[in-house]
Amino acid sequence: MDGYSRFASKRTSLFRASEIRELLKLTEGKDVISLAGGLPDPKVFDPRLADIAREVIAERGERALQYSPTAGVTEFREVLKDFAASKGIRVDPGDDVIVTTGSQEALFLAARVLVDPGDKVIVEEPTYLAAVNVFREHGAVFEAIPVDSEGMQTDVLEERLKSMGRDEKRPKLAYLVPTSQNPSGSTMSQERRRHLIELAEQYDFLIIEDDPYSFFTFEPVNVDYLKSLDKSGRVIYTSTFSKILSPGLRVGWVLGPRDLISYIELAKQAVDLHTATLSQYIVMEAIRKGIVDATIERARSLYKEKRDVMMNSLDEHMTGLAEWTRPVGGFFTMVYVNGEIDMKALMLEAIEKYRVAYVPGESFFPVSKKKNTMRLNFSYPSKEQIAEGVRRIARLVKDKLGK
Numbered sequence: 001m002d003g004y005s006r007f008a009s010k011r012t013s014l015f016r017a018s019e020i021r022e023l024l025k026l027t028e029g030k031d032v033i034s035l036a037g038g039l040p041d042p043k044v045f046d047p048r049l050a051d052i053a054r055e056v057i058a059e060r061g062e063r064a065l066q067y068s069p070t071a072g073v074t075e076f077r078e079v080l081k082d083f084a085a086s087k088g089i090r091v092d093p094g095d096d097v098i099v100t101t102g103s104q105e106a107l108f109l110a111a112r113v114l115v116d117p118g119d120k121v122i123v124e125e126p127t128y129l130a131a132v133n134v135f136r137e138h139g140a141v142f143e144a145i146p147v148d149s150e151g152m153q154t155d156v157l158e159e160r161l162k163s164m165g166r167d168e169k170r171p172k173l174a175y176l177v178p179t180s181q182n183p184s185g186s187t188m189s190q191e192r193r194r195h196l197i198e199l200a201e202q203y204d205f206l207i208i209e210d211d212p213y214s215f216f217t218f219e220p221v222n223v224d225y226l227k228s229l230d231k232s233g234r235v236i237y238t239s240t241f242s243k244i245l246s247p248g249l250r251v252g253w254v255l256g257p258r259d260l261i262s263y264i265e266l267a268k269q270a271v272d273l274h275t276a277t278l279s280q281y282i283v284m285e286a287i288r289k290g291i292v293d294a295t296i297e298r299a300r301s302l303y304k305e306k307r308d309v310m311m312n313s314l315d316e317h318m319t320g321l322a323e324w325t326r327p328v329g330g331f332f333t334m335v336y337v338n339g340e341i342d343m344k345a346l347m348l349e350a351i352e353k354y355r356v357a358y359v360p361g362e363s364f365f366p367v368s369k370k371k372n373t374m375r376l377n378f379s380y381p382s383k384e385q386i387a388e389g390v391r392r393i394a395r396l397v398k399d400k401l402g403k
């Protein structure tokens with residue numbers, strides 16, 4: 001790449017290669033247990049998707065194999081509104097939905113239409129790495145607010161907002177994963193959700209609610225979506241079929257006030273014209289035939305079992321060495337090692353000597369860069385791999401802390 005740097009746009013200097021992807025390359029083809037990835041377990045994929053794909057092409061091929069509107073297949077957008085309402089997400093008459101190429105594209109488009117260089121974006125700390133990269137690429141300055149077991153600490157946010165000087169730039173936007181957060185696994189309490197909405201109204205900022213995981217929580221979480229608590233058109237809600245059907249289809253969606261959604265639609269036109277029409281038809285039929293709901297139930301029970309194996313293994317091997325979150329959903333837990341240790345610096349040794357991989361937590365903390373942290377995934381590895389992987393990580397940590 002260096003040989004071409006004189007041709008590269010200034011923006012490319014803000015690009016970061018995904019650490020997760022780089023690390024996964026290191027573990028390929030080796031006898032290494034990886035707790036690093038973030039993939040769904042293929043056991044949740046539904047084989048009936050093959051019939052749906054065949055039917056859609058055979059019976060509706062003229063449309064399903066054709067170009068389609070930028071905002072998405074019209075019929076599918078209506079199905080999405082009903083799907084949202086069936087999950088308790090409020091759809092206001094002034095709202096609109098557009099289909100995106102995964103929710104990653106929704107984040108990219110939202111940043112594209114809302115963030116100018118130097119704009120302040122409130123994020124949880126830790127937060128989803130690929131969202132940080134998107135906002136950074138658009139020149140955002142992060143206002144990072146710590147997360148505990150009840151999500152973003154909104155009292156800290158309030159203090160921060162109050163203490164901002166008269167001439168200081170105000171945040172325009174807050175980005176959160178309020179339920180089963182990636183990477184921390186925490187879920188924001190109802191009280192903090194309400195508080196955040198109040199702050200958004202008082203200090204006039206928008207909120208992006210990124211929600212890939214709420215449909216299959218392992219225990220009931222009695223909280224409302226930020227989108228449902230919002231009465232002043234400040235929340236842009238995005239979700240995805242990646243974890244509840246298939247990530248390979250690349251179908252996500254954004255719901256929000258029509259005026260905001262139409263900016264996003266305009267931006268999308270320039271990026272990819274539209275999301276794959278065939279994928280949209282497949283997802284639409286999968287919703288109608290109950291396959292999405294069946295996948296959600298499979299995901300809920302399989303990932304709950306795996307979460308339990310991970311929690312039990314951490315209890316058994318890491319007690320006294322670290323603290324960690326107990327996620328009610330999602331794919332991950334965040335481990336905070338007790339002591340001075342740099343999990344990123346140890347990564348290579350972990351792979352080569354201890355035959356285990358994790359994601360160092362540092363880059364999920366865009367401001368404080370906590371080095372003693374790692375994100376562990378329980379959705380993809382087998383239960384045996386989870387138990388053995390945690391045992392190996394505990395060995396590494398013990399050796400390094402001299403315990």
Ligand SMILES: Cc1ncc(COP(=O)(O)O)c(C=O)c1O
Nearest residue numbers: 102103104128177182240242252
């Ligand atoms: C919090 C969060 N947001 C967005 C995404 C992007 O998902 P996709 O683009 O597959 O819909 C992910 C994927 O892991 C995620 O964890």
